[in-house]
Amino acid sequence: MAKNVKELEVFYRQMLLIRRFEEAAAKGYSTGKIGGFLHLYIGQEAVGVGSIAALQKQDYIVSTYRDHGHAIARGLDTKALMAELYGKKTGISKGYGGSMHFFDKEKHFMGGHGIVGGHISLAAGIAFASKYKKEDSVTICFFGEGAANIGSFHEGLNLAAIWKLPVVFICENNHYAMGTPEYRSLSVKDVSIRAVAYDIARDFIQGDEVTKVRDHIKVAVDRARRGEGPTLIEVSTYRFRGHSMSDPAKYRTKEELDEYKKRDPLMKAHADLLQLGLKKEDLDSIEKEINKEVEIAVKFAEESEEPPLSWLYNNVLVEDK
Numbered sequence: 016m017a018k019n020v021k022e023l024e025v026f027y028r029q030m031l032l033i034r035r036f037e038e039a040a041a042k043g044y045s046t047g048k049i050g051g052f053l054h055l056y057i058g059q060e061a062v063g064v065g066s067i068a069a070l071q072k073q074d075y076i077v078s079t080y081r082d083h084g085h086a087i088a089r090g091l092d093t094k095a096l097m098a099e100l101y102g103k104k105t106g107i108s109k110g111y112g113g114s115m116h117f118f119d120k121e122k123h124f125m126g127g128h129g130i131v132g133g134h135i136s137l138a139a140g141i142a143f144a145s146k147y148k149k150e151d152s153v154t155i156c157f158f159g160e161g162a163a164n165i166g167s168f169h170e171g172l173n174l175a176a177i178w179k180l181p182v183v184f185i186c187e188n189n190h191y192a193m194g195t196p197e198y199r200s201l202s203v204k205d206v207s208i209r210a211v212a213y214d215i216a217r218d219f220i221q222g223d224e225v226t227k228v229r230d231h232i233k234v235a236v237d238r239a240r241r242g243e244g245p246t247l248i249e250v251s252t253y254r255f256r257g258h259s260m261s262d263p264a265k266y267r268t269k270e271e272l273d274e275y276k277k278r279d280p281l282m283k284a285h286a287d288l289l290q291l292g293l294k295k296e297d298l299d300s301i302e303k304e305i306n307k308e309v310e311i312a313v314k315f316a317e318e319s320e321e322p323p324l325s326w327l328y329n330n331v332l333v334e335d336k
Contacts, residue, residue: 216244
């Protein structure tokens with residue numbers, strides 16, 4: 016358990032903001048205000064918040080199509096994020112990217128990526144650039160266990176190992192690759208054991224306690240920053256919703272879902288804060304503040320302008336500004 020109540024309170028705020036943002040996004044999708052794909056991070060909040068808390072401002076983050084939680088944990092503006100989901104010109108990617116393609120150069124948030132596993136080698140490339148330019152920066156790359164079977168995963172790890180790149184590969188194993196359970200797609204359940212083949216460091220942790228996640232990821236980040244090479248970390252977690260909003264998740268039982276909800280990282284942090292002496296009224300106040308922030312984000316998205324049709328021809332060629 017975290018001993019620093021102020022630190023845990025910060026983490027709790029971030030996780031609660033992610034949870035309420037995602038719930039609002041689900042409502043927007045259900046009412047037809049958000050289109051396309053929508054992959055929610057509900058249940059996995061401690062992984063993103065804990066991992067990104069281990070970083071410094073100059074470090075880079077490469078995410079998957081399930082990128083909302085990572086973006087919020089990095090401090091991207093929730094109004095611009097919600098507007099992106101709504102496809103508005105005020106969105107973080109000006110409405111071009113939608114749910115799977117949040118991006119913020121200033122925050123070193125190098126995008127959500129829709130191609131499963133394809134971004135892992137991109138993360139190795141970013142880390143290579145950092146090392147080549149002698150920058151004091153580390154790249155972390157999130158992906159799911161399904162992506163661990165993609166060729167780009169092995170290519171990225173191999174090059175990162177050969178060149179001792181400052182990168183941390185974080186497998187968020189939520190135990191289902193879309194609707195396929197891990198036992199049907201992984202010959203060995205422990206994804207982190209694959210690090211042995213590339214002679215790099217590895218770790219495996221449960222992802223239900225945010226401070227524990229931060230502590231483990233920080234060890235790997237510090238190792239990378241010292242020039243000691245990459246780490247492959249598997250964090251066992253669980254998504255409480257389907258793969259995307261179009262997925263009813265009938266491939267798992269209610270009993271399984273209920274069992275994992277007992278380990279809800281948000282509720283665990285809430286209970287820990289009470290035990291550490293924070294008053295219920297303080298937690299209720301945090302809840303109101305977060306709800307208000309999400310309400311403002313939704314209002315901003317709904318009232319923002321649609322991008323003009325002429326924008327369809329922008330950013331098509333490399334010389335476009």
